[in-house]
Amino acid sequence: MSTAIQETEILKACRTLFGADVWLDRRFLLYLQHDGAKAAFRKRAKETHPDRFPGEPQVQQRQSEQFQAVTHAYDLINGFLSTRDRGQWQPRPPMHGAAAAPRPSEKYRRASSEATAPLLSRHYQIGLFLYARGFIPYRSLIEALVWQRRQRPAIGETARRWGWLNETAVRTVLNHRASARRFGEKAVELGLLTPFQVRTLLFYQRSKHPRLGQYFVEKGLLSESELEQLVLELRDHNQRVRNGRPSTQTTF
Incomplete structure (x- = not known):
C-alpha cells in the first residue's frame, strides 16, 4: 500500500474517531498519541454502542454499523501508531522536493x-x-x-533494573496478546505491576526524554x-x- 493511500485511510479513520471539529493533517498524525486515540475511542464507542437502544431493532442496526466503523477506525489508528513509533512510517513531504537546509x-x-x-x-x-x-x-x-x-529508556528495562520485574516477567509482558497495547497496560493487566508503578516508570521515562x-x-x-x-x-x-x-x- 502506498504512503499516500495509507495516509488517506488513516486520516479517514481519525475523522471517524475524532469527529468533524478536529483539524486533520500530517502534523496531527505526527503528534497523535495512543492515550488520545484510546480516550476518543471510549467516547465514540459509548455513543454508538447498540445496547443503548434496547427494543429498537432498526436503531440498533444503525448503531451496530456505526460501532463497527468506530472499532475498525480505532484498530487502524493503533496499528498506524505502532508503525510510526517504530520509525517505519515515511510520510510524503508536504511540498514537491525538499530543499537543502541552509546554514x-x-x-x-x-x-x-x-x-x-x-x-x-x-x-x-x-x-x-x-x-x-x-x-x-x-x-x-x-x-x-x-x-x-529511540533515545528514551524502555519501561521494561527500567522496571528490571529497579527490581520490579525479572527478565522472565519482561518477556511475558512483551509476548502477552491482549487488548492493551502498551507495556505498562499489559503489565497491570497481568498483575505484574501496579498502576502506581507504571505511572512512576512513565514519569522517569519522560524525565530522560x-x-x-x-x-x-x-x-x-x-x-x-x-x-x-x-x-x-x-x-x-x-x-x-x-x-x-x-x-x-x-x-x-
Missing part, C-alpha cells in the same frame, strides 16, 4: 526577513513550531521525532543561540494563544 545563520535571517503569513492561533510544540517557521525541513522533523523516541531541539543543533540546522531565541519565541506564542491574543510570529 543556521542564513536560515535564521531568511525566516526573520521574509516572513509573511501568521502562525495558526494554536499551541505549538518545538518541532512543529520550527517547521512552521521554516527553520527545518519536514523530513528533519520526522527524523527528530524518531530519534527522540532528550529535548527535541537538541537534535537540530547536533545536525547543524540551528546553533545553540538560535535555538534559545526560538524557544523564547515559542513560549511567547503559546502564552498569547492561552491568553486569547494574536501571535506576533509569522511563517514564510
